[in-house]
Amino acid sequence: MTANWELKNCCKNDQVAFLVSVGVFTVIILVLWRTILLTPFKLITVFLHEASHALACKLTCGHVEGIEVHANEGGVTQTRGGIYWLILPAGYLGSSFWGMVLILASTNLLTARIAAGCLAVALLIVLFVAKNWTLRGLCIGFIIFLAVIWLLQELTKIHILRYIILFIGVMNSLFSVYDIYDDLISRRVHSSDAEKFAEVCHCPCNGVAWGVIW
Template sequence: MGLELWRTVLMTPFKLITVFLHEASHAIACKLTCGQVEGIQVHANEGGVTQTRGGVYWLILPAGYLGSSFWGMALILASTNLITARIAAGCLAVALLVVLFVAKNWTLRGLCIGVMNSLFSVYDIYDDLISRRVHSSDAEKFAELCPCPCNGVGWGIIWGMISFVFLCGSIYLGLVILS
């Protein structure tokens, strides 16, 4: 059912949450490295931009994709406890659109959002950085800064693997916590 819905308008709120978490992760990395965040934009076409000044750019650039994977992992793990699942689901209540009517409890709702966020993050890395290679992507900018021989696609593959490890790790930890 999820694959048929992936490119429908019903998934748009979930994707926009992931875009927001992506951009917020850039902003958090910027602030943690003593930079200034000048603005964050999330666009209806599932794109976004974070304007920063200063900070450590080679930490700020990968923070978007890896950060949204981290947030997906955190939501999955938060969903393994009834109280934290209620908090996570409550914070994202606007995005529950379809899941709100299908899921039987708050744990399932939080888990669905966390898994969707993690899956969309992995898919977004593949779509933006590997399959269609956006030249203004975070990975292309990172490749310009990094002295190693990887290009944007190479960094996309590396970030995709890290994101996938976050997803698998969170599912494993979630199962351990639940058992």
């Protein structure tokens, strides 16, 4: 049996639209990467990175003392206890995971609604453990933003909820890769998760190696 490389009838119209949307969003994000327009979406990605650390801490029976997201696109999660070598990689890998979840959720209106609702609830919960006003403002701002998008979806003909969820998903997926590159390859940030992981595991691999592996 020979392979069919013509790819005729390989995708339905909605699948083509989905792939085109991912491609367009990727180009838009890369073009606008260093502009202020993407700053809120970068900060929500940093939030999901730090929230992943917090979730890994709670799942390994640790205690989350606080979460911070800074205006310079940095962040920190203060934890006590838990399994440190699982908490450290959860940030980079968590960003990729949540990006995948949001991208998949955007393919269906019901799952997009669920994703938007879960994201709003997560932001509301984190609002009460946030340690700085940048994160508090981000939580409040994005809850309002998601509520407005939801109302537009339900009450008007502006049906963009799925595209907003897809955009945030693509942003997370790209940012997680960029974050590893920026922290470990283009420059060495010795306080990065991968550098700390290299110290904890006492293995020959340095932070750069762990970043590439992740």
